[in-house]
Amino acid sequence: MLFKLKTYIQFLSKASNQHGVHSPFVYHLVTLCFYKNIPEESPYLSLAQAPLSKKRNALFLKTLTYFQPSRVLLIGKEAAKQQVFPVLKDPTYTCVYFTKDLTANTVWQQFKQHEKQATTHHFLLIEGIHSTREKQAVWQAITQQPKATVTIDMYQQGLVFFRPSQEKEHFTIRV
DSSP, X not given: OHHHHHHXXXXXXXXXXXXXXXXXXXHHHIIIIITSOOOSSOTTGGGGGSSOOHXXXXXXXXXXXXXXXXXXXXXXXXXXXXXXXXXXXXXXXXXXXXXXXXXXXXHHHHHHHHHHHOOTTEEEEEEOTTSSHHHHHXXXXXXXXXXXXXXXXXXXXXXXXXXXXXXXXXXXXOO
């Protein structure tokens, strides 16, 4: 319990909102996705049944609606499935979601596997990045990977983008 309190206080001391973001890509993501209301209609509503808390489920749904990936892969003990959607925005966008029930070692192994095949149109959403010391260490290792050019720490979840055209940056955002 003390660990979570300490990490949350550290997170709050570093976190910013859209005003502290100087990347146009991340600024638009924060203002047009994270800070928007939950969409009333979305083809991704079927995934809203995933075993997530209300707040995490809302962020997951907002992120999917914003990027409109044609493929969503849920990786977790309770949620190992893949769902393919009709082409909405870009047929190559793929979201890989790691649920909180995965061990730190499994998150790292899955990250390395998906990193190999990642393109500019892949993004990873990792739940529970500060839930244990081990997961926090894995999150730190992920942010250091050269191919993971944009990483966003939202305390409960982390987003990883593979955008070789963008300079490597890490953001800590309050949502």
